[in-house]
Amino acid sequence: MPASTPVNLWFSEQFSWLSGWVRETVITVLLVVMAFALARLVRGLWRRVLLPVARKTPTQLDITLLSATEVPLSRAVFYLALYVAAGRLAVEPPLAGSVFGRILDGVFFALVVAATSRLAVAAAGGLTRWYLAEVARRTRSPLDEQFVPIISKVLVLVIYFIGATVVLARFNINVTALVTTAGVASLAIALAAQATLSNMFAGFTIMIDRSYRVGDRIQLPDGTMGDVYDIGLRATKILSFDNELIIIPNREMVASRIINQTYPDLRVKVRIRVGVSYATDIDRAKQVLLETCLAHPKVLKDPAPGVYFTDFGDSSLNLLAICWVEDYRDRFSVQDELNTAVKKRFDEEGIEIPFPQRDLHLRDIPPELAGRVARAGAVPAGPAPPPGSPQG
Incomplete structure (x- = not known):
């Protein structure tokens, strides 16, 4: 933290009658006390002023964002004030230029970045909850229910990645080499998990194309029929008429001929x-x-x-x-x-529904076999039909 910021200059002027380490210790203690007070002030402003005003507005977006960011914002303000206080100690003897002074300054800088990242994640989470509760509920689109949580998780990873990159750069760690290494590792993982990634992309295709949705009745290439139970990133689950859950990888579903009995209508x-x-x-x-x-x-x-x-x-x-x-x-x-x-x-x-039947005529059978057949009631006993007669 530079010692020439307006806050530092103002405190230095007010306590110029003190010298060196004593002055910096007093100013640091005051800054810590002010950090607590400022954090409580922010939370009080959120609860007693902004939230009551937001409840009077027709939209729920402001209430959701204020509720989600109340605690993370107060913590970010608190850590920022502590960073300012630690910065004064790090530039004055006996910590000036020492390893401990640099570590102290870097640790509080990392806390500020972490708190700021957490604040951004909380705001993104509040925005996601508002969208699912207000917008997606009105549109009733399965695409929103599937994609919004995924986009939210990706956004969280991006925010934390940016925060980690900023902290590493603060400690003079070569971020470019780290990103390159991560890229090579990602490529190796992608090759190893090719089938999984293929199913994931196929899942995205199904969700975007909406060839079938949860609840639709479909027929598989082997003739199996069932209702779509769930469409995940890796597989589609189908509940058959026998109450059996059939799990099929998404890439097979995309490549197969699927009959959707629900489209274009329910007829x-x-x-x-x-x-x-x-x-x-x-x-x-x-x-x-x-x-x-x-x-x-x-x-x-x-x-x-x-x-x-x-x-x-x-x-x-x-x-x-x-x-x-x-x-x-x-x-x-x-x-x-x-x-x-x-x-x-x-x-x-009186309309007859016939059933398949066939008349069987036996010829040239031994007398003992003819007697047995006659006794069984299959055919009447008697001489065999003459040669050349029609046979069935």
Whole structure:
């Protein structure tokens, strides 16, 4: 601390009638007492003047910042006053030019820098809390909830790094060489943690692109479906329908084909596949299917349901009914209710739902085996069909 600052000059003039070490000791004691008083004054000003005024304003930003910086600011003021006091002792005999004097001056300088850094961190933390409580709550953006805390932590690291750099420079330590060494070490760590960093960048991509969000229902490439439980920096967690938590690295999620059933809206298509016998009136069967879909309260009228005759099966005429529901969470319950209603309506209308069956004709089997089969009731006992007859 230079001895020619206005504070030092004023104290020197007031106590010029004292000499040397005695004068500096008296002035130092007075500065320490003033440091305590000034710190208490700052806290009193914050509590009794600024905070009551801030509570009358429509915004919470000033209240949050004042509450967060009250204690760190008073400590920074206190350490600054102590630094001024220690600076006087360090430039006067017997400490002038001594190793202890330089260490004393450097220690109090480091305390001032640390207190100032803590004040900046407290202000950044208060700003983050205000943003999450006021702005992010109104926007309801998952991006804010994911990124703001990360940015806050990075800002804290930057503030402390700058503070450490200032202290090291004060002690004449080569900061450039230290930063270069840290850069080389960071490169080595980055190469060793390539997979982790890849997942982190993929996590940032997911958060920014918002291809899926927490709560969305997605389908993975292997057909697994579930709801997004959490999107972290390293992995995405999916809660399956079996209540199992599936953890997938973010880089795999970014590189995979993911089906998001929540986008662009919550509507989802429900398909009902059913087969009717060849003897059925196909138009009547289609009409029954359509009426069943329209009668369900959760089936949307727009877009309207549709029934289609898709193909001729081995044992049935295959029909496909397509309808839409408002919320994808109702998909399986609606499908269950529609299947049940279709079965009941078909039973009422006498429409048969066939099942696959095959007639088997046996030829040229030993008599003892034919008897055993006949006794088992599989086929009637009797001669085998003549050669050349149709076989099934």
